[in-house]
Amino acid sequence: MLTIYAISDSIGETAEQVANASASQFKEEVDVKRIPYVKTLEDVNEVIKVIESSENTCMVVSTVITVNVREYLTQKCVERNINIINVLGPIINVAANILNTVPDYNPGAMWKTDEIYFKRIEAMEFAMQYDDSKDYRGLKNADVVLLGLSRTSKTPLCMYLANKGIKAINIPLVPEVGVPDELFEVDKKKVFGLTIDPLQLIEIRKRRLDKFHRISSNIEYASDARILEEFDFADGIMRKVGCKKIDVTQRAIEDTALIIIEAIGRNSREN
Numbered sequence: 001m002l003t004i005y006a007i008s009d010s011i012g013e014t015a016e017q018v019a020n021a022s023a024s025q026f027k028e029e030v031d032v033k034r035i036p037y038v039k040t041l042e043d044v045n046e047v048i049k050v051i052e053s054s055e056n057t058c059m060v061v062s063t064v065i066t067v068n069v070r071e072y073l074t075q076k077c078v079e080r081n082i083n084i085i086n087v088l089g090p091i092i093n094v095a096a097n098i099l100n101t102v103p104d105y106n107p108g109a110m111w112k113t114d115e116i117y118f119k120r121i122e123a124m125e126f127a128m129q130y131d132d133s134k135d136y137r138g139l140k141n142a143d144v145v146l147l148g149l150s151r152t153s154k155t156p157l158c159m160y161l162a163n164k165g166i167k168a169i170n171i172p173l174v175p176e177v178g179v180p181d182e183l184f185e186v187d188k189k190k191v192f193g194l195t196i197d198p199l200q201l202i203e204i205r206k207r208r209l210d211k212f213h214r215i216s217s218n219i220e221y222a223s224d225a226r227i228l229e230e231f232d233f234a235d236g237i238m239r240k241v242g243c244k245k246i247d248v249t250q251r252a253i254e255d256t257a258l259i260i261i262e263a264i265g266r267n268s269r270e271n
Contacts, residue, residue: 003031003056007047007073008063012036015063018087022061031056038064044073051082059083065092065105116165123162130169131155136180138169144260145186146170147179147238148194149230150221151204152248153256157194160257166264175233183241191243192260193234200249202227 004023006015016034023030035047051058060077062084064070070089077084096103123143130138139145143166146154154170161168171179183191205221220226238245244263248256 001029001031001056003033003054003058005047005051005058005060006032006034006063007038007060008034008036009039009066009069010036010063012063015061015087018063019061038073039066039069041069041072044069044076047073048076048080052080060085062086063088067105119165120163123165123167124159126167127155127158127162127169131158136171136182138167139180139182139186142167142169142186143190144168144264145183145191146194147173147183147191147234147241147243148248149173149196149201149227149234151201151208152194152196153253154194156253157256157260160253161260164257164261166261173230173234173237175229179237188242189244190264191241192263193238193241193243193245194256195234195238195245195247195249197247197249198224198227198231 004019006012006019008015012034016032019032023032035050038044038047051060060073060082062070062073064073064086065088070086074084074086076082092103126138126141129135130142144161146157146168148154148170150172154172158168158170171183173179202224205227209221246256246259
């Protein structure tokens with residue numbers, strides 16, 4: 001088994017994402033462990049002790065910015081035959097040569113508490129507050145409004161968009177409930193209807209019900225007739241609103257989000 005240690009002098013999220021992306025390419029089990037805030041030579045020594053105590057084969061993915069700490073970590077790994085990849089070092093060096101300047105070497109600079117950071121937090125709070133029709137008052141302040149049947153990834157998509165600083169609200173389409181009148185007052189360019197292949201939706205809902213052993217998979221929620229009824233209702237609402245439709249069948253949330261971001265002109269950068 002391989003263990004990848006994601007080491008950083010900041011929170012370590014970048015190093016961990018790189019390590020996880022690499023690990024996902026292998027069928028064999030790869031364990032990723034994040035070690036943040038490695039800021040001193042003493043911290044490096046402690047990290048080396050942790051790695052050496054592991055019974056697995058180990059490697060290091062580093063996003064340590066501070067030069068002396070980065071070089072010391074590299075030296076210690078080389079001395080012990082531990083493979084190490086410095087992710088940011090080479091990129092920063094090349095950029096510095098092109099710009100003919102010396103970088104700041106500021107740990108955590110990419111995660112600084114600035115306007116963009118607070119905008120993301122605000123968007124996440126917005127998504128949670130107005131998730132799944134909890135409160136329609138958020139419609140007038142939303143950057144994006146998502147319409148869709150149950151299990152069309154509305155909530156995960158809202159949270160993903162929030163991480164991009166986009167305030168998204170979702171409205172579930174249920175024949176017995178209808179939609180708020182305020183929906184038709186929203187700029188239709190902000191509204192997106194999520195559609196999906198009926199057969200896939202049936203399968204998703206049946207798998208959902210299977211998690212609850214006492215509930216029969218034949219109940220109306222996952223029945224063919226019920227889902228077709230919901231599809232007719234949803235199609236009628238989307239046509240009435242005049243919104244753009246996005247087919248989420250076999251589509252990753254990231255891909256759907258990109259379509260939305262491009263459609264709204266990525267105005268969230270300026271707002």
